[in-house]
Amino acid sequence: MQRLARPLRTAVLSSPLRAFTTPKTTTSRIPLPQTVRMSSTAVTSAEPFLAAVKNRRTIYTLDKNLPISTDRVQEIVQRLLQDIPSSFNSQSNRVLVLFGAEHDKFWDITTEILKGIVPEAQFASTAARLAGFRGGAGTVLFFEDWTVVEGMQEKFAVYADRFGPWAGHSDAMLQFAVWTALEAEGVGANLQHYNPLVDAKVAEEWKVPSSWKLVAQLVFGGKTAEAGEKTFGPLEEKYKVFGA
Numbered sequence: 197m198q199r200l201a202r203p204l205r206t207a208v209l210s211s212p213l214r215a216f217t218t219p220k221t222t223t224s225r226i227p228l229p230q231t232v233r234m235s236s237t238a239v240t241s242a243e244p245f246l247a248a249v250k251n252r253r254t255i256y257t258l259d260k261n262l263p264i265s266t267d268r269v270q271e272i273v274q275r276l277l278q279d280i281p282s283s284f285n286s287q288s289n290r291v292l293v294l295f296g297a298e299h300d301k302f303w304d305i306t307t308e309i310l311k312g313i314v315p316e317a318q319f320a321s322t323a324a325r326l327a328g329f330r331g332g333a334g335t336v337l338f339f340e341d342w343t344v345v346e347g348m349q350e351k352f353a354v355y356a357d358r359f360g361p362w363a364g365h366s367d368a369m370l371q372f373a374v375w376t377a378l379e380a381e382g383v384g385a386n387l388q389h390y391n392p393l394v395d396a397k398v399a400e401e402w403k404v405p406s407s408w409k410l411v412a413q414l415v416f417g418g419k420t421a422e423a424g425e426k427t428f429g430p431l432e433e434k435y436k437v438f439g440a
């Protein structure tokens with residue numbers, strides 16, 4: 197019989213890091229599986245994963261017609277938020293998902309802020325770019341919780357200067373995974389960085405805790421065109437191997 201790992205709940209309670217488990221939020225939740233299986237006989241090839249990684253692209257031509265339900269988008273984000281690794285299992289990733297009018301509001305806020313910063317002569321192109329993002333169906337906002345990072349710095353002082361970058365690594369893994377999973381279900385997406393310009397307004401509008409540091413925004417929606425050609429530098433300049 198297949199040996200199963202301990203249930204997640206047991207693993208968390210017996211961990212010295214239990215003080216850093218994710219706090220409760222008022223966000224709607226899709227029911228998640230309660231146990232974690234460390235190994236599975238179901239996965240026999242990396243090819244579906246490699247194909248999904250290859251297929252993920254930056255799509256700027258988005259509309260509001262999501263090919264999957266908002267529940268499915270949330271399920272994808274919630275499962276990845278739980279499954280993506282973090283240093284010492286510190287779980288510093290935080291996410292806010294905005295759909296429909298809330299997504300529109302985020303891009304209206306961003307446009308308003310940039311209007312006050314971008315020189316008038318350049319604003320038309322900026323506004324057109326932002327209107328393109330607003331034309332999507334939703335935005336995933338990715339944050340790092342610095343209460344967690346600072347807690348880890350105190351607890352493991354020897355790695356104090358590493359926990360910030362490691363939180364960034366974990367967040368980047370989550371961004372990539374969400375982007376790739378959405379693309380795998382036919383949803384187009386592109387990654388933006390209007391932080392820190394929008395941070396204060398986002399915190400105010402969506403009651404985001406002050407310890408959550410915004411790091412990226414993934415705009416998603418129906419694809420109205422496919423991605424263009426992509427060029428690749430020579431692999432020989434990027435890769436070394438010994439002893440294979």
Ligand SMILES: Cc1cc2nc3c(=O)[nH]c(=O)nc-3n(C[C@H](O)[C@H](O)[C@H](O)COP(=O)(O)O)c2cc1C
Nearest residue numbers: 252253254255368386387388389390412423424426
């Ligand atoms: C860390 C990171 C930051 C990025 N930031 C932006 C951004 O701020 N705005 C944007 O339009 N695209 C951004 N991109 C998208 C890249 O330009 C894009 O991934 C790259 O050109 C390769 O194209 P592909 O995504 O279609 O494979 C970012 C991508 C990464 C990985």
